[in-house]
Amino acid sequence: MSPSTPHRPPRPRPAREHPLVERVVAPRGGGGRRPPAIVLRDVSKTYGLGEIEVRALRDVTLRIASGDFVAIMGSSGSGKTTLMNILGCLDLPTSGRYLVDGIDIRDMDEDDLADLRNRKIGFVFQSFNLVARTSALANVELPLAYAGLSRHTRRARAQRALAAVGMAKRWHHQPSELSGGQQQRVAVARAVVTNPTMILADEPTGNLDSRSTEEVLRIFAGLNREGRTVVLITHEPDVAAQAKRVITLGDGRVLDDRRTAAVHDRPPAPRSQKSAHGALGEAHR
Numbered sequence: 001m002s003p004s005t006p007h008r009p010p011r012p013r014p015a016r017e018h019p020l021v022e023r024v025v026a027p028r029g030g031g032g033r034r035p036p037a038i039v040l041r042d043v044s045k046t047y048g049l050g051e052i053e054v055r056a057l058r059d060v061t062l063r064i065a066s067g068d069f070v071a072i073m074g075s076s077g078s079g080k081t082t083l084m085n086i087l088g089c090l091d092l093p094t095s096g097r098y099l100v101d102g103i104d105i106r107d108m109d110e111d112d113l114a115d116l117r118n119r120k121i122g123f124v125f126q127s128f129n130l131v132a133r134t135s136a137l138a139n140v141e142l143p144l145a146y147a148g149l150s151r152h153t154r155r156a157r158a159q160r161a162l163a164a165v166g167m168a169k170r171w172h173h174q175p176s177e178l179s180g181g182q183q184q185r186v187a188v189a190r191a192v193v194t195n196p197t198m199i200l201a202d203e204p205t206g207n208l209d210s211r212s213t214e215e216v217l218r219i220f221a222g223l224n225r226e227g228r229t230v231v232l233i234t235h236e237p238d239v240a241a242q243a244k245r246v247i248t249l250g251d252g253r254v255l256d257d258r259r260t261a262a263v264h265d266r267p268p269a270p271r272s273q274k275s276a277h278g279a280l281g282e283a284h285r
């Protein structure tokens with residue numbers, strides 16, 4: 001197989017007056033409808049181009065509307081994290097196209113991609129990924145470090161983000177002094193402090209007890225009600241039941257795609273999480 005890459009090398013560009021993200025987020029003239037937040041066309045990802053190839057994604061075609069709340073399900077190894085890495089522009093597809101807000105990522109240079117990742121997308125991970133021995137406030141301020149904001153403004157925004165996840169009083173605590181649920185709430189505050197339009201979360205409740213899971217899901221539902229697109233990866237049906245649309249992956253393909261609430265409806269009401277017998281299977285609509 002040829003090792004050629006389907007992606008053009010970044011082309012040189014003159015210095016830009018405005019970062020791409022602002023151009024993308026700016027309202028379009030004529031009151032036109034927003035393009036889908038995400039369009040994937042025949043996206044494949046193959047790891048290891050040597051003797052052993054793993055086809056982690058196979059011709060995935062997907063469209064996610066702006067403002068939707070989507071759960072991606074699937075067993076371990078089905079390609080969920082690979083998909084999230086591509087959606088978050090942390091990795092590139094081996095083939096296929098990916099458009100964010102109608103713009104093909106192949107037409108973006110490194111600066112554009114960095115803008116996209118830093119300002120338009122908020123990431124939340126299973127293991128929180130907070131900086132150790134650093135206060136919650138400083139962790140949440142971190143994504144603002146490069147935004148050219150004054151120290152005072154950064155601090156005020158971080159404090160607001162912590163308050164929004166119910167962690168205002170714990171701003172001075174370090175991660176080791178917080179429970180898992182509290183750490184994840186700080187991580188969510190860090191993800192939203194830049195006011196991103198899209199939240200990507202990879203098994204965000206995987207390490208949490210049922211109460212913390214409910215709290216974190218309630219926060220995601222609130223972010224979605226504010227109009228943000230939320231893509232949440234989980235292998236727990238109870239968690240997926242809170243999304244408006246559930247996509248199931250298997251062996252790198254979309255096996256199932258069902259909508260449970262309209263894009264601009266409120267997210268489904270929180271239900272009791274991680275019920276003792278996991279009896280949710282057929283119980284929900």
Ligand code: ADP
Nearest residue numbers: 047048054056075076077078079080081082083
């Ligand atoms: P999931 O998140 O659903 O568990 P992943 O996207 O992590 O699935 O993995 C999908 C497949 O790709 C698995 O077979 C996994 O072993 C493989 N894989 C993931 N990342 C890499 C990598 N960096 N190199 C090689 N194989 C990988």
Ligand code: MG
Nearest residue numbers: 080081082202
């Ligand atoms: Mg994974």
